[in-house]
Amino acid sequence: xxxxxxxxxxxxxxxxxxxxxxxxxxxxxxxxxxxxxxxxxxxxxxxxxxxxxxxxxxxxxxxxxxxxxxxxxxxxxxxxxxxxxxxxxxxxxxxxxxxxxxxxxxxxxxxxxxxxxxxxxxxxxxxxxxxxxxxxxxxxxxxxxxxxxxxxxxxxxxxxxxxxxxx
Amino acid sequence: xxxxxxxxxxxxxxxxxxxxxxxxxxxxxxxxxxxxxxxxxxxxxxxxxxxxxxxxxxxxxxxxxxxxxxxxxxxxxxxxxxxxxxxxxxxxxxxxxxxxxxxxxxxxxxxxxxxxxxxxxxxxxxxxxxxxxxxxxxxxxxxxxxxxxxxxxxxxxxxxxxxxxxxxxxxxxxxxxxxxxxxxxxxxxxxxxxxxxxxxxxxxxxxxxxxxxxxxxxxxxxxxxx
Numbered sequence: 352x353x354x355x356x357x358x359x360x361x362x363x364x365x366x367x368x369x370x371x372x373x374x375x376x377x378x379x380x381x382x383x384x385x386x387x388x389x390x391x392x393x394x395x396x397x398x399x400x401x402x403x404x405x406x407x408x409x410x411x412x413x414x415x416x417x418x419x420x421x422x423x424x425x426x427x428x429x430x431x432x433x434x435x436x437x438x439x440x441x442x443x444x445x446x447x448x449x450x451x452x453x454x455x456x457x458x459x460x461x462x463x464x465x466x467x468x469x470x471x472x473x474x475x476x477x478x479x480x481x482x483x484x485x486x487x488x489x490x491x492x493x494x495x496x497x498x499x500x501x502x503x504x505x506x507x508x509x510x511x512x513x514x515x516x517x518x
Numbered sequence: 519x520x521x522x523x524x525x526x527x528x529x530x531x532x533x534x535x536x537x538x539x540x541x542x543x544x545x546x547x548x549x550x551x552x553x554x555x556x557x558x559x560x561x562x563x564x565x566x567x568x569x570x571x572x573x574x575x576x577x578x579x580x581x582x583x584x585x586x587x588x589x590x591x592x593x594x595x596x597x598x599x600x601x602x603x604x605x606x607x608x609x610x611x612x613x614x615x616x617x618x619x620x621x622x623x624x625x626x627x628x629x630x631x632x633x634x635x636x637x638x639x640x641x642x643x644x645x646x647x648x649x650x651x652x653x654x655x656x657x658x659x660x661x662x663x664x665x666x667x668x669x670x671x672x673x674x675x676x677x678x679x680x681x682x683x684x685x686x687x688x689x690x691x692x693x694x695x696x697x698x699x700x701x702x703x704x705x706x707x708x709x710x711x712x713x714x715x716x717x718x719x720x721x722x723x724x725x726x727x728x729x730x731x732x733x734x735x736x737x738x739x740x741x742x743x744x
Binding site: 374375376377379381414415416417418419447448449452471476479481482483484485498499500501502505 | 535538539585588594597598599600601602652653654655656657659660663664667668733734736737738740741
């Protein structure tokens with residue numbers, strides 16, 4: 352094979368490979384209905400967001416390997432305990448992780464709220480999430496109120512206000 | 519937030535606990551810089567590596583800024599196509615790894631031509647690394663992302679993310695140049711071996727991104743360190 356053909360072969364392979372990748376449009380806009388999705392929960396049942404009125408939601412996207420994902424779990428548990436009776440669902444979604452690793456992570460932390468695994472980060476990408484941890488707040492009307500990128504533990508004084516906003 | 523805070527946030531992340539996240543790309547950049555230093559045996563100054571660092575910084579920071587700005591259309595488009603872009607980045611990194619392994623047999627004569635080739639490779643590497651990198655969100659970067667998601671402040675967010683990315687690239691370059699300088703003391707007989715190891719190292723990164731195995735690298739290797 353002539354060396355000058357290599358770039359063309361590389362381009363051809365590139366085209367084939369990238370053509371196989373799934374494009375997912377970011378649909379999340381603050382103040383608009385939250386992008387709809389349904390995910391099976393790790394312990395059975397399913398998690399549904401449909402942009403319709405219902406319980407408010409605090410959904411955190413995290414990975415087992417990310418240090419600040421680990422740090423934010425105690426605060427999420429506190430929020431769950433404090434606001435569960437007032438109609439706030441705390442949910443966790445695993446991204447950028449193998450499912451088996453994320454399952455172990457969830458089991459190890461003995462979460463009192465449901466968790467699901469986002470295969471291929473499809474849901475995360477509709478919310479414009481490229482890095483863990485990120486927490487989205489959806490109010491009782493199904494409207495996306497806030498997306499917070501980073502460790503919510505660093506914003507502990509604000510997080511309770513954000514939850515009150517979606518009640 | 520001021521530009522210096524963003525710059526320092528990016529620079530200092532390399533030397534902090536956040537290096538755990540940066541390990542997704544930092545060892546591979548260092549391998550690249552060491553590899554191109556060893557690609558020819560000529561005695562010369564380090565200008566070529568400095569040029570590579572500058573080109574890498576430009577490529578990395580521009581894409582990093584766009585991917586950090588959900589309030590900008592270009593950022594949203596890039597994010598929508600991120601899976602395809604990661605595969606493309608893997609192919610580019612693979613070609614660069616082949617260049618490291620076999621490039622010594624190509625005679626690139628002339629300082630200008632060498633500058634174009636090495637600068638171009640580093641620019642492409644920077645673009646590719648920004649695409650494959652899934653940053654952990656440091657406190658400074660978190661604030662930048664909040665600015666970047668609001669359409670009214672998205673341009674400011676993109677500017678700060680660009681500066682933050684430059685800060686990261688600066689820290690990579692700083693450490694990389696120290697490594698390059700230390701190669702002056704490397705015995706001649708180990709140079710080609712080390713260059714091939716560097717090339718192979720990048721080749722592994724390329725394959726991980728093309729096949730989607732990168733997620734396992736993050737989960738098991740980085741998770742082991744956390």
